[in-house]
Amino acid sequence: DIQMTQSPSTLSASVGDIVTITCRASQTISRWLAWYQQKPGKAPKLLIYEASSLESGVTPRFSGSGSGTEFTLTISILQPDDFATYYCQQYYSYWTFGQGTKVEIK
Amino acid sequence: QVQLQESGPGLVKPSETLALTCSVSGGSISSYYWSWIRQPPGKGLECIGHISDSGSTNYNPSLKRRVTISVDTSKNQFSLKLNSVTAADTAVYFCARFSGGGIRYFDLWGRGTLVTVSS
Numbered sequence: 001d002i003q004m005t006q007s008p009s010t011l012s013a014s015v016g017d018i019v020t021i022t023c024r025a026s027q028t029i030s031r032w033l034a035w036y037q038q039k040p041g042k043a044p045k046l047l048i049y050e051a052s053s054l055e056s057g058v059t060p061r062f063s064g065s066g067s068g069t070e071f072t073l074t075i076s077i078l079q080p081d082d083f084a085t086y087y088c089q090q091y092y093s094y095w096t097f098g099q100g101t102k103v104e105i106k
Numbered sequence: 107q108v109q110l111q112e113s114g115p116g117l118v119k120p121s122e123t124l125a126l127t128c129s130v131s132g133g134s135i136s137s138y139y140w141s142w143i144r145q146p147p148g149k150g151l152e153c154i155g156h157i158s159d160s161g162s163t164n165y166n167p168s169l170k171r172r173v174t175i176s177v178d179t180s181k182n183q184f185s186l187k188l189n190s191v192t193a194a195d196t197a198v199y200f201c202a203r204f205s206g207g208g209i210r211y212f213d214l215w216g217r218g219t220l221v222t223v224s225s
Contacts (some may be wrong), residue, residue, distance in 0.1 A: 034211035043200055043215035044151070055213070087151060089209045094166075095141075097151040 002026050006098035012106040021101045023088035027059040028068045032092040035064055035073045039084045039099075041076055047086075048073065075103070108133035110201050111215035118195075118223050122186040128201030128216060135159055135182045139204040141212065142175060142186045144197040153193060154199075157184055164209075191223045 003026040013019050022064065031051040036044035046055045047065035051071055061076045075082055083105055088098040114126035128140065141156035155165035156210060157175045167175045169188070177184040204212035209213040 025117075032210070036212075043202075043217055044212070046205070046211060046213050049205070049211045089151075089211060095153045095209075097153075098148045 002029060002093050002096055003094055004090055004098040006086075006090055006101045008087060008101060010061065010102045010104060012080050012104050014106045017079055017081060019080045019082075019103060021073045021075075021077055021088075021103075023066075023071045023073070025069045025071075026093075027069055029090045029092035031070050032066045032090055033064075033066070034089045034091065035062075036087045036089065037082075037084045038087065044087060078103075079090050086106055107114075107153045108203070108214060110203065110214060112199060112201050112219040114221070116220060116222060118191055118221060119225050120192055121190055121207045124186070124191050124195060124221055124223070126186045126199055126201075126219065126221070128186075130184075130203075135144050135177065135179055135184065137207050139207070139209045140177070140184045141202045141204060143202055143212070143215075144195075145200070145218070146177060146194075146197040150185055151193045152197075154188075155205065163178065164195065193223050195221070197222045 005024045007022045033051045035048040047062050052064045063074045075095040085102045086101045087100050107157040109131050109154045111129045118124045155175050159161045172189045172208050176185040200218045201216045202212040203214040
């Protein structure tokens, strides 16, 4: 199984900050990686696919990069609506998620 | 727009069968793959398995012995059955759609339904 490890687990930030979340795969997954945002009591929302492609309708303040085993999600000019938990998901071999990164208000 | 809605009992007794249905509205179930994903309280997301509109399935190896996913295209629904449940199966269960007719990432999710396993 491919294990996905996100860091940090929790991130404290302020409105207007630039935030970066890292996702590492236990083996190479090329660029087969997606990022989701989940708010409490809600379903996850697709943000990014194929490591860096922005899903239709998602603000370009979200961007993704990386390939192989290391990936990042960057949120620029953090807005109040961005405080949530973020998950990466690989789809190179089966489908596994990272454990999540909670972005909370500092 | 296409929407997904999970339905089924919120409480299941240990050793019994968890059964959920996902209804697809505003669009056809055809030409896509559909999945069940669960999230135990306070924990991360786990794929349970998926099914094509023609009924081809793929299950998480860790759950394979206990899982059955089926599709009813006439009702625009697909279903999950999980046998011999224990407290470890307590989770929010989501149904989701794979994007674009492939089996890569999920572009549409239901709101999720909490299933508690308890006597």
